[in-house]
Amino acid sequence: MSSYDGKKLGALHRHLHAHMPSDPALRVKALESLAIEKGLVAQETIDTWVEMYSEKVGPKRGAQVVARSWTDPAFRERLLDDAGQAIKEFGFEGHATEHLRAVENTPDTHNLVVCTLCSCYPFAVLGMSPIWYRSAAYRARAVKDPRKVLEEFDVALNDDIKIHVWDSTAELRYLVIPERPDGTEGWEEDRLASLVTRNAMIGTQRDLKVT
Amino acid sequence: MFAPDDPLKPPGNRFSEPWQATILAMATAMIREGHFSQDDWAHALGAALKQAEDNGQPDTEETYFLAALSALESLSETSGIAAKDRSARKTAWGNAYRRTPHGQPVNL
Structure with a gap:
């Protein structure tokens, strides 16, 4: 027998999805993907900088x-x-x-x-x-x-x-x-x-x- | 109040959130590619920081990076990335995250 538990279903729903980024993280993702598509910057250039200045x-x-x-x-x-x-x-x-x-x-x-x-x-x-x-x-x-x-x-x-x-x-x-x-x-x-x-x-x- | 560095404190990641590093990486790359100048960046960032301060935002790292993001967004408009495009793309990414099961790569 099945039953509907909205709360449980909601939790399951959230769990099944990728973690939703914060608002500023989504803004950055939007800007970054548009800038790459337009050829303004290269993904590799961004990744290299982040790696260099986060770690090295x-x-x-x-x-x-x-x-x-x-x-x-x-x-x-x-x-x-x-x-x-x-x-x-x-x-x-x-x-x-x-x-x-x-x-x-x-x-x-x-x-x-x-x-x-x-x-x-x-x-x-x-x-x-x-x-x-x-x-x-x-x-x-x-x-x-x-x-x-x-x-x-x-x-x-x-x-x-x-x-x-x-x-x-x-x-x-x-x-x-x-x-x-x-x-x-x-x-x-x-x-x-x-x-x-x-x-x-x-x-x-x-x-x-x-x- | 400031304080000297604690020599016993282990060095943490230099950025609290990955998006913060991406902003500075993008700004550097766009300067290098000639889309705006170092001076343009300094002035746009300075203006955004002043606005945050005038608006009574707390003097925190988060406020700094939100100002940096605003500065980068406004400078990008001169390179053809309009506010409405950013907004639509942000919504699209949000939807992509919502529909993607946990652990799977998120694509538009």
């Missing part, structure tokens, strides 16, 4: 660049002169680094990077930007009150240390070169690179910890 490209690249700038004065000079060119020595050129400027921390200066307009960031050397970098709060406050923002990141600066805030644009992005920590004399490049953090290369960390 990260701040280790920037850390290698910084470590070399500590061990090789001629490279440091090239980096400060034209960072976009200098990173080509590592093969790191690519997304949004055509115009990259490296800025160095010194005992009396500290550099902090922001994009007040949106979220411009040197993806090819630092990977995907952290969530806070894209937040409205950081974009507004890093310029208005950098010292306070840095305090929240546990960076306490003496009043005599000058802070430079660099506002990234679509045309020009920044990489902070932190100071080489004491006690690392004679270290090889890879070991030095392991000390360099993403936040230090944005400027929301100053002193690197020797581990």
Whole structure:
């Protein structure tokens, strides 16, 4: 004997179908499929980027660049002169680094990077930007009150240390070169690179910890 | 309030949702193919973020990516992807998901 159970049937119905994506996921799927059909972008290009920036490209690249700038004065000079060119020595050129400027921390200066307009960031050397970098709060406050923002990141600066805030644009992005920590004399490049953090290369960390 | 990174926290996926990564991948690809410029993207994204802020949207990752999606949709209109086409295609994908049994590939 059969009976009708609407609730049970509904549950079965939902189970039998593929998981329904969220509203924004459907919007993206619509846009993506139309753009591919019109030949505006290739599926492979999108897939490659997603794989690269979800898994592979990260701040280790920037850390290698910084470590070399500590061990090789001629490279440091090239980096400060034209960072976009200098990173080509590592093969790191690519997304949004055509115009990259490296800025160095010194005992009396500290550099902090922001994009007040949106979220411009040197993806090819630092990977995907952290969530806070894209937040409205950081974009507004890093310029208005950098010292306070840095305090929240546990960076306490003496009043005599000058802070430079660099506002990234679509045309020009920044990489902070932190100071080489004491006690690392004679270290090889890879070991030095392991000390360099993403936040230090944005400027929301100053002193690197020797581990 | 910001906070320093927790060195003990394991690195998670850099995107909370796959659609978020697709937006940035598409924007990058369309810039590279010359459909709009890096500057166009920055300004469209900046305007969408400002609008979200003005509308009182919460300062979250979701808000950021919804703004990025709006920016990409509006820039795509200049490349011939009209709002009505997007809307029809979205409905079509929704229907495709509804009619496809779980575990099967979803096709239009």
